[in-house]
Amino acid sequence: MTAADDHNDDIALAGEYALHLMDADARRAFEARLDAEPALRALVVEWNEQLAPLADNFTPQTPPPAVKARINAVLFPATPSRTWSLWRVLAGSGLAAVLAVGVLVMLPQDPAPTPFTPSLTAEIAAEDASLIVLASFAPETGVLRIDRQAGAANAGRVLELWLIAEGADAPVSLGVLPDETQTDIALPETLAQAISGGTLAISDEPLGGSPTGVPTGDVLALGAVVSL
Template sequence: MTLAGDDRPESGGDDLFAAEYVLGVLAADEREIASRRIDADAAFARLVDAWEARLSPMADAYPETVPPIRAKEALDRRLFVAEPRAGLWSSLAFWRGLAAASVAALAIYIAVPYLNPPAEQPRLIASLAADGSDVRYLAVYDAARREVGLSHVSGERAAGKDFELWMIEGKNAPVSMGVIPAGRITHMIISPAVQEKLAQGAVLAVSLEPAGGSPTGQPTGPVVAAGDLKSI
């Protein structure tokens, strides 16, 4: 269907046609023509780019909206279908690279309680590590249990210091999830506010703090390990 009738877009010249394409006012068939010309005609593509550049400051008005984590999961499935359950297996490969085989056993040990979840709540996993640090944690977030299970893979805290776990969401300041109890495997209960953010796929980070945790509510020591939560 051509909305233009006699007044064909080309009649305004290529430059106006490019402008109309960028502005977004053309009908489907006209956009199709423009899109083919962009691929085939470098001069026309430059006209389109010039209009994109002219009008693009208006795009500042689009508010940022964080998409739900399922959108990225669906995208990964769409693009990387050749690697079924890539998240889990690539993570497994990563852990093996990190430490001895016992790590895998520990990982399974803490993951086992989560393998038969009571409800279809998201379960997310993160490998926490950082350059210049031998501290490694494996974190499993179980929304149904409202807790994060942590397996301490390697790296000791200095005397009189504690490891504190932080959640970082987007560009916001880190939110403390508490001091990580000593031990190879620990569980930390998560507050409802933090749960909601975690479900969106936040970053977890571990910082070295004075015994008892950060006195300021923000990390005061170096980040010794960090990682993205990914779904299993």
């Protein structure tokens, strides 16, 4: 066998490989050679590119939408892309402000004995109003007062509150909401400073809250933080 014969042999083998004509054993043997022989790899690439015009025979057809959903479910099971894209949109834009225009006229009537003088507020509401939580924040004390006016956690789940600071690319957890409809959350100073201009959101999470530090369930409600 001459060198020219060997070369022709490789040309034919690379062509068979490109056409996907080899059986499994032959393919494995050929791939072991590919790993070690860059020239052979280049030959396969060349074949595939040269045969590529034959792919004009594959007429494009739009697949049903369910296929994309299935792919996302397989690849990203923990964080549905719908949830993520929503976070991205919110974090990056002022869209959330639009959602919270119907702000609040009625603030909590000073339910606590300590004076509470909020200057920022947000109505965190589901689109269908199935969950409405009023949040008011008093910068002097760092207290975020939560008043859940409608809706509750699903059975065996909890509601987790998140802050998406203006320009931030990820939400920060402000904690799991208790069963009580009203609660005060003391925000650390860094978060207290970040809340102005931000967006508050509530996600559906497993008991104990998100195990990952980022929302894992559906975003149920949102509202932009606005000045009173």
